[in-house]
Amino acid sequence: MNTSTDLLRSKRFLPLFVTQLFNAFNDNLYKTAMVLFVVYQVYNDESTEAAFSALASGLFILPFFILSALAGQLADMRDKARIIRIVKFCEILIMFVGAVGLTLAWKGIAVDTFAIPLLLVALFAMGVHSTFFGPIKYAILPQHLRREEVLAGTGWVEAGTYVAILAGTILAGWIPVEVAAVGIVVTAVIGWLVSLKVPAAPPQGQPEKLDWHILRASVRLVRDTMHNAEVYYAILAISFFWTIGAVLFIQFPPLAKNVLMASKEVASLFLVVFSIGVAIGSVAVNRLLKGSVSARYAARSVLMMAVFVLAFYFVCKLWQADAPTELLGVADFVSWPMAAVLLLCLLGVAIAGGMFVVPLYAFLTTRVAPEKASRTIAANNIVNSGAMVIGSLLATALSAAGVPIVEQVLMCAAMCLFSAWLGDRLHRAESNAAAQVA
Incomplete structure (x- = not known):
């Protein structure tokens, strides 16, 4: 049986997969x-554009840091499919x-206020x-x-997420x-309708009382999760990966406009x-x-990712030496000298990143008891979001200090190490x- 492709025809997996596609797309x-x-x-x-991009990223990430402990408790103690449907309706x-x-922004009505x-x-x-x-x-x-399908399922969820990101972007x-x-x-609306088909996923352990004290619950959740060495290092590695990704995503729009003189397209x-690279x-x-x-x-x-980040930086520096004087559309951009090399560097960054992060998520769901899987993912989200907020603040501070956006790319290469x-x-x-089990 081809486990990977058969999953896409399975009613156990397909509705969740499609729901996640619409979620990431939107x-x-x-x-x-x-x-x-x-x-x-x-x-x-x-600097204003970079600051707004960082603020937007920070605001999106902040709830993961504040509410993940509660989200993890709910997911482990309630039917996961029911929570999905409630969340999708709220969307x-x-x-x-x-x-x-x-x-209102398109109409020019009270844009700033x-x-x-x-x-x-x-x-x-x-x-x-999303939290x-x-x-x-x-x-x-x-x-x-x-058990033998979990890595394939994780890979499809991660790849599907980035295909959806690709389409939405x-x-x-x-x-x-x-x-x-x-x-x-x-x-x-479509995402909510598809979510109605996700099979029931009742709690697997004894129901526990929810801890509504957000700070205390977050500290306890992270502390209780990190005692497993594999989960501990997986969470830290995922956190630094997404911090790198957050900084790169913050940099892309102002870098394209001000360094490469390229249009929003x-x-x-x-x-x-x-997104294509991470999916691959x-x-x-x-x-x-x-x-x-x-x-x-x-x-x-991730070392290969660092090499491609450095290559991306050097190509940007060469580009600046002979930059266009007006914003380039897609057709003019791809025909500009070094454009193909620039895009290949970016693709290499993403492919290496996808190869790095996908197995780490599988660690989080296979190295803990099934009734604690959601809370483990939630603990990961708390640490991830904290690291990403720090990365966003650092990018904002560097922009405010006048550090050119292209020089900030070097920070991502250092974080890869x-x-x-x-x-x-x-x-x-x-x-x-593995040795202890043997």
């Missing part, structure tokens, strides 16, 4: 349409608010929505899939903002290439590992655990 259609519109149509200053209401904000704040409120609410959906999309897999860069306003509401193309890496590492959950390729993958060390430590912990 997140990125809204977020990218909002950021590109503000960067290209409202502001006209590199319809949130996207309606976002659509109003986009429409009301439209942009409304857009950011909706973005924060989508972060809350409650996030632990479930991975933790539900061991409940519906056989392409549309956000090419369609008018008023069309995006309608699209996000329609997509939310090209900025969208950057995000597209990155997600599927490739599953083939290499042949279904086993292992970190044997982690350190090498530390991620490689974490990947190596994870592989050693994995080998030690």
